Amino acid sequence: MTKHAAYPSEDVVAVVAAPVPVSRHFTSFPPLKDAPLDCKKHVVVDLSASRDAIMGGSWFESMKASSPRHADDAEHHGDWMEKHPSALAQFEALLAAAKGKQIVLFLDYDGTLSPIVEDPDRAVMSEEMREAVRRVAEHFPTAIVSGRCRDKVFNFVKLTELYYAGSHGMDIQGPANHHLQANAEVVHYQAGTEFLPVIEEVFGTLTAKMEAIAGAKEWNAVNEEVRSVLKDYPNLKLTHGRKVLEIRPSIKWDKGKALEFLLKSLGYAGRNDVFPIYIGDDRTDEDAFKMLRNMGQGIGILVSRLPKETAASYSLSDPTEVKEFLCKLEKSAKEDAPDLASSGCT
Ligand SMILES: O=P(O)(O)OC[C@H]1O[C@H](O[C@H]2O[C@H](CO)[C@@H](O)[C@H](O)[C@H]2O)[C@H](O)[C@@H](O)[C@@H]1O
Numbered sequence: 001m002t003k004h005a006a007y008p009s010e011d012v013v014a015v016v017a018a019p020v021p022v023s024r025h026f027t028s029f030p031p032l033k034d035a036p037l038d039c040k041k042h043v044v045v046d047l048s049a050s051r052d053a054i055m056g057g058s059w060f061e062s063m064k065a066s067s068p069r070h071a072d073d074a075e076h077h078g079d080w081m082e083k084h085p086s087a088l089a090q091f092e093a094l095l096a097a098a099k100g101k102q103i104v105l106f107l108d109y110d111g112t113l114s115p116i117v118e119d120p121d122r123a124v125m126s127e128e129m130r131e132a133v134r135r136v137a138e139h140f141p142t143a144i145v146s147g148r149c150r151d152k153v154f155n156f157v158k159l160t161e162l163y164y165a166g167s168h169g170m171d172i173q174g175p176a177n178h179h180l181q182a183n184a185e186v187v188h189y190q191a192g193t194e195f196l197p198v199i200e201e202v203f204g205t206l207t208a209k210m211e212a213i214a215g216a217k218e219w220n221a222v223n224e225e226v227r228s229v230l231k232d233y234p235n236l237k238l239t240h241g242r243k244v245l246e247i248r249p250s251i252k253w254d255k256g257k258a259l260e261f262l263l264k265s266l267g268y269a270g271r272n273d274v275f276p277i278y279i280g281d282d283r284t285d286e287d288a289f290k291m292l293r294n295m296g297q298g299i300g301i302l303v304s305r306l307p308k309e310t311a312a313s314y315s316l317s318d319p320t321e322v323k324e325f326l327c328k329l330e331k332s333a334k335e336d337a338p339d340l341a342s343s344g345c346t
Pocket of ligand 1: 108109110111115116117118119120121123145146147148241242243244282284
């Protein structure tokens with residue numbers, strides 16, 4: 001579950017990220033069309049009006065730092081692109097590195113498959129992107145790895161044949177008997193379920209407290225309130241995303257661990273004939289990029305127009321380039337499997 005404690009409009013959101021209760025979510029996949037109540041946003045804050053007031057504030061600096069850092073100025077762009085070349089420009093080299101290996105694809109959602117927009121509920125992916133993901137998943141095991149709760153991200157992507165790792169990888173589910181190797185199991189896993197009671201408690205407390213905060217000009221109040229509540233919960237930690245405060249269990253589980261778990265579940269643990277590709281745009285995706293570096297396998301691709309500190313090896317500038325990359329990947333795979341229908345990608 002990723003619970004959003006929220007306010008009148010949409011600039012900053014306080015979120016509680018944790019796995020969903022096992023009983024409900026392991027019994028139905030794909031989830032129902034409408035996200036369940038605890039996956040919905042309950043409270044949202046519009047803090048844009050107070051932006052000037054907090055620009056120098058430590059929270060703002062911390063929020064800014066939650067995205068990978070920008071290099072000091074544009075002249076470093078060329079250097080950065082040398083270190084993190086375009087995955088499109090280097091597509092042939094990338095394919096050569098993957099030759100003879102099983103590609104497994106991991107895709108972040110926000111900022112990768114859908115453009116970043118003001119309202120998180122309107123971060124829809126285009127039909128063209130959905131089609132590109134659907135087609136590439138015909139060839140390669142494909143997982144969506146998101147900070148959003150699993151139901152919510154499924155309701156955006158709507159492809160039942162994929163694996164979904166929601167709540168920053170804490171809540172993983174895949175389709176049965178799809179892409180599984182002989183030694184693989186059906187994928188379903190939830191990390192940190194023991195935190196569910198305390199997460200429920202904090203969610204209730206924060207929801208009640210947020211009702212007393214008017215919104216727009218009070219985002220420091222939101223931050224202080226969240227921090228103050230968390231003082232009583234040493235087993236929970238506060239992290240920042242883009243305009244998002246997130247409360248998570250203090251467990252060593254992240255998108256990198258989710259990637260490792262999925263590879264193992266798919267039967268690829270300890271094999272050198274697998275080539276994972278992870279595409280993401282946010283700081284939370286860095287854990288997955290680092291995991292790939294540590295494993296010495298596959299590649300990470302950062303989605304960014306600007307130079308940023310990253311453990312990814314390659315880059316793509318935006319979701320449009322991600323779509324192009326997926327299309328190229330699918331086209332090249334199709335050359336090895338000509339019986340499959342041809343791609344609609346241009
Ligand atoms: O791991 P991701 O799939 O990238 O999800 C990360 C967060 O995405 C959402 O927030 C971000 O995207 C919103 C829509 O474009 C944007 O309005 C917001 O400012 C971004 O932080 C989602 O709302 C969060 O719960 C996810 O953690």
